[in-house]
Amino acid sequence: MAELTFQKYLKTYVRQLSEQNTVSIIRLADEASGTNYRIREPLMLYAMVTGQSNKLLCATKNAELYKEYHGILTTYLKEQVMAILAEGTDELPENYHKVWRSYVSVRDRSLADQETIGLIRNKIHRLQEKHEIPIAEIRDAMALKPAKYNRWVVHGDCTAVTLAEARTAFNAVTELIQEQQNPKLQF
Template identity: 35%
Template sequence: MRKLSFEGFLKRYVVELSGVQTTNVHKLADCLCENPRMKEPLFLYALTFDKVNLLLRYTMNSNVAAEYNQLSNRYSSVKMLSLLENLSPELPEGYLKVWRSYCSVRDATLADNDTKELIHRRVLELQKEKHLTNYRLYTDLQLNPGNVNAWLKCNDSNKMSLNCAR
């Protein structure tokens, strides 16, 4: 599975927040009036995909135009990414929230793998204690035998979802 990039996250995030199922900057900018939560992700999206001029044109008469203009003059895409990665206090809190949201989504599989590791150890302890075979586990729980065996014998966490491990 490919690692989630900030660009990919922003693309999905603005579409999800807007509810318009498009990455068209004009349509996304129109959603700003109804959805003020889009202000920061939309600017980061436009900056990342080199669409700031379009965004400035479509938000010219709105209350976010001044902030967008100031940020676009001050930061390049590379500089903004660097400040976000370092959680710089120089940036407004809303932009840091977008970065933290990205980090939580990006690192969710790592947290799941840690949880699956704890569950794996406990299942092995219970198997020993109760004298349960892998066969008994996957037949009684109606799980995929290959995945259960790969998880229990080789500790391959990719073969078992967190839900199935629980």
């Protein structure tokens, strides 16, 4: 999983907020001009970061909403809006800052997950060395696709697996170690 950008976040977010499950600026502007109030700020930011600001202005039918969008889009450049959001200044209405804070929360959670995945990878390496388990057995116990295993365990790419996959893989390795230390007797 690649690093979450504001644009990727907004695309997913406006689609989720959309009553039509769309990212079409024209359809979303129609929703925002109507009863879908929650989509208004994310839509303006999405149009701005995707270079569709003019399309949004043309499609916005609600005069009050058009005035708000026009005011922001003609006053600030994209880079200025991004700086205002990142700095948390009060130049933009609070609802725009809420969208930004939501993005930062999701982005940072993803980074924290990647750090945890890296720690789990290190634990697996230490266990493998300590208990002298062949790499092939570890790979088989993890039940990961070979490409994922190589990206994560061999090359250290912590974006190759999810946190849930990493935890499952670690549990599989610890179970393998327990089975080797306490073999079951078969009759």
